Amino acid sequence: MKQALKNVSCDPVCGFSITSHDERELKAIVMTHAKKAHHMDMTGREVEGMMKMVA
Numbered sequence: 001m002k003q004a005l006k007n008v009s010c011d012p013v014c015g016f017s018i019t020s021h022d023e024r025e026l027k028a029i030v031m032t033h034a035k036k037a038h039h040m041d042m043t044g045r046e047v048e049g050m051m052k053m054v055a
């Protein structure tokens with residue numbers, strides 16, 4: 001089964017953007033980025049809220 005391609009973009013000032021088929025990988029990368037770059041603890045649910053489907 002093919003998973004949809006999803007993208008999460010940080011704020012434009014930061015410019016961080018990640019695209020992946022793997023939702024779990026996407027969450028892990030975004031959470032690591034938020035922690036390292038913004039000293040921010042994000043939950044998986046918060047990352048889900050930022051996810052956009054890539055056509």
Ligand SMILES: [Zn+2]
Pocket residue numbers: 010011014015016033034037038
């Ligand atoms: Zn960022």
